Amino acid sequence: MKYPPQIKIPATYMRGGTSKGVFFKLDDLPSEAQSPGSQRDAILLRVIGSPDPYGKHTDGMGGATSSTSKTVILSKSTKPGHDVDYLFGQVSIDKPFIDWSGNCGNLTAAVGAFAIEQGLVAADRIPDHGSCTVRIWQANIGKTILAQVPITDGQVQEAGDFELDGVTFPAAEVAVTFADPADGALFPTGNTVDTLTVPEHLLAGGRLQATLINAGIPTVFIRAEDLGYDGTELQEAINGDAKALERFEQLRAYGALKMGLINELSEAANRGHTPKIAIVAGPKSYAASSGKVIDSEQIDLNVRALSMGKLHHAMMGTAAVAIAVAAAIPGTLVNAATQGRADNGVRFGHPSGTLKVGAEVVEEEGLWQARTVTMSRSARVLMEGKVRVPVA
Incomplete structure (x- = not known):
């Protein structure tokens, strides 16, 4: 029996904060995965290696923890005043399921760098030195996030001396600001307790x-x-x-x-x-x-x-x-x-x-x-x- 060769999808494996995930540009995904639905989910599940009854993700890019079983899809923003649209998928380890209901704050720190390096941020907004404010539209929850990405010689600076508990090695500091972070009423019941x-x-x-x-x-x-x-x-x-x-x-x-x-x-x-x-x-x-x-x-x-x-x-x-x-x-x-x-x-x-x-x-x-x-x-x-x- 003949089996077709594997498909190859451009991707970047990134750490953001205390999480890791597989990052994709929307237009690099196969055409059937460029829209939400079962075909997209099936491809991303296979990328991560889920569902895995052994709980190891041996046959995929996932790390078999909630912090390392993540996917990100980015595209040039269609939202005025923003640079990039950011869609996050939390991949279940042992079930054929991707949860698209929320954001990943840790991986948000990596979105800005990816967007700059992949040409999703206009060149005239990137300084030679200093920091670039990447304006992110978080598509899962419909919110604006600003990431201050360090720049040296016009390139993203990743090395640095900023230490983050939960991450072994120091790196460059990325300040992330979540604007109007409440989705609807801050307290859904109207009560603080x-x-x-x-x-x-x-x-x-x-x-x-x-x-x-x-x-x-x-x-x-x-x-x-x-x-x-x-x-x-x-x-x-x-x-x-x-x-x-x-x-x-x-x-x-x-x-x-x-x-x-x-x-x-x-x-x-x-x-x-x-x-x-x-x-x-x-x-x-x-x-x-x-x-x-x-x-x-x-x-x-x-x-x-x-x-x-x-x-x-x-x-x-x-x-x-x-x-x-x-x-x-x-x-x-x-x-x-x-x-x-x-x-x-x-x-x-x-x-x-x-x-x-x-x-x-x-x-x-x-x-x-x-x-x-x-x-x-x-x-x-x-x-x-x-x-x-x-x-x-």
Whole structure:
């Protein structure tokens, strides 16, 4: 029996923040994958190596974690005042499914560099030295993001001395600003704290307080102590506990239902990327996954967030946006956890270390609004060429 040769698709493998993904220009994709739908998803699933019942992504470009099973499609922007349209796909590891419902804040840091190098940014906007402000239209959520990409001799500068906890080597700093990061109402229920009614087997008493916020990415914040944690846990403490992961997933579904993101609890399984669920606690000292000691005096609070059903090794960029906005607003569980220490931005502890994020929020006519959120990340090209995909 004859088999056709693999197709070859131009692609770039990039790190952005604490994530990695396969980047494509829209017009480099096969014609059938240039529009949303099952054919696009099938090709991208095969690129990553999903679904993989072994959970290894041995036969694909994925890294078998939520941080490394990602795809990005970029094109010259059709939105006035923007340079590039950015579409993100979170690829499930063990299911034939790509979640297009949200953004990846970490990979956003790599979008600007890719756009410049691929000719998606007008040449007259790129200085010889300094930084280029790449105006990104985030197509998943319909929001503007600005990336300050360092430039040397007219080329993207990737090397530098900026250190980011969760990334082994230093690189050039990329400042990323999320404009108007709320998708609709900042608090979908109108409350800074809600009470979720959940089954007794998930929580004694069946009532759980949560802050449900829609900034950067829809996020469900819960006090760590309410679930029996102290907020300094590392990955193995939660990811090695199947019952704990199942409880988090069920609580996430109840949060999604309360936020109006789903109509039935069962629908949460088909949008694993959103909402995120996170636990918050006051500033406590701990040893990060690298062994680095994080002193309580260095941070305003501790946050541990789950992504695609597992505790994240550091922090999702979009969840960091949610943390910064919630920390700046009195009455939220996140703000309460800071114990009044987050006046000028917030520095929080995560499993790999710390991250500082600044948010500008205002209260108008009794409603809170998020104007901007800014953080620093780094990014670089890991490999470029053509990815090969077997013909189905």
